[in-house]
Ligand SMILES: [Fe+2]
């Protein structure tokens with residue numbers, strides 16, 4: 582893409598080395614997604630009388646793909662790259678079972694304190710009606726934004742140094758064999774206002790959502806149904822970066838805004854340990870923001886799991902050209 586310039590391969594200690602730069606404001610964001618922590622502990626047969634039945638059959642196949650040792654290696658790697666903030670873009674569970682939410686809460690505690698980890702839900706976290714509402718309290722500190730606004734209030738804003746992390750929710754139950762999501766009119770209207778407010782504050786606006794927002798980037802049955810309206814809001818208000826999950830493959834694209842291009846990136850599942858599917862194997866992204874207001878520079882480092890060494894390693898580093906929306 583035209584906003585990406587390949588520059589070099591960095592070392593595993595890139596995060597810490599960059600953190601040590603002096604005289605510049607720096608911020609390091611890690612983005613990971615779709616760990617799909619699954620557990621059928623405590624599952625009663627009645628719980629399968631729903632969309633969970635085909636989901637359970639899918640899980641029987643996919644549990645060989647989503648590996649706990651990959652997540653352990655990820656935690657170890659994050660302790661070395663030491664990001665300032667970690668964004669997790671949904672699908673922490675597979676069937677939205679109560680024990681999966683508990684298991685994911687324990688995993689989040691290992692990932693970091695809630696003030697350094699921001700989570701948004703995915704479609705698997707709202708797999709059947711009422712599951713999200715009944716269990717989301719397990720993750721409440723990790724879902725929180727700066728301002729109280731009700732448990733369903735999205736978007737949620739966290740300001741971290743020069744960055745406005747804006748969490749969106751596209752998670753909602755859908756019919757069997759569908760994995761669609763939507764943001765809805767109210768959330769999009771609030772997003773329109775929040776993008777303008779944060780632009781006036783001179784913040785670098787990074788949007789987090791589960792479903793890919795770029796048209797044609799995912800199968801129809803898995804799409805964000807109101808992606809065109811989301812693109813309209815961004816086209817009108819701008820943003821500096823959009824991060825998503827859901828597709829379980831990496832994505833690099835853009836959304837247009839005022840003659841500029843807003844970079845859009847997706848990551849595969851954080852727990853995928855398959856050696857024969859290099860595009861699908863676990864990876865996470867590090868975004869290093871450096872500089873000052875009006876002259877920010879963003880560097881992307883891609884860290885991928887190696888099934889042979891059972892460790893993460895850098896596969897590439899790129900400079901990202903940020904769009905510039907004047908204050
Ligand atoms: Fe997923």
Ligand SMILES: [Fe+2]
Nearest residue numbers: 672703704827
């Ligand atoms: Fe998903």
